[in-house]
């Protein structure tokens with residue numbers, strides 16, 4: 001089980017009083033990418049128009065630029081507004097492979113003023129690397145920041 005205690009405090013301190021959502025997305029991506037084992041791609045896809053996500057701040061390798069709500073794991077998260085945990089991306093036909101090394105993935109909805117503004121995506125090069133503990137801890141970080 002990952003320990004999110006320190007990184008949660010760091011992100012809260014860095015984002016305190018910051019109103020700009022892109023600035024906070026960049027900070028959250030950077031802090032989690034460098035602090036957490038297995039976080040091989042960390043970033044945000046922003047809702048830029050109805051039913052369309054575009055990549056926002058991220059850390060890691062190449063991220064696909066645009067994802068419609070009806071495509072991929074990120075699209076499913078945006079569409080259903082429910083956290084998606086994928087233990088093995090190879091088993092999900094609809095998964096969009098930005099990197100062939102990705103094995104598992106977690107995607108959470110991001111709200112500002114109760115409106116969906118983005119999804120937050122973490123990819124791991126290990127199979128089955130995310131669980132409900134990660135979902136809860138990441139959800140708390142996002143809720144506190146936006």
Ligand code: SME
Pocket residue numbers: 041062063064067071072073074075094095096097098099102105121123
């Ligand atoms: N795998 C995601 C696409 C985003 S990248 O992994 C960075 C998906 O299926 O939506």
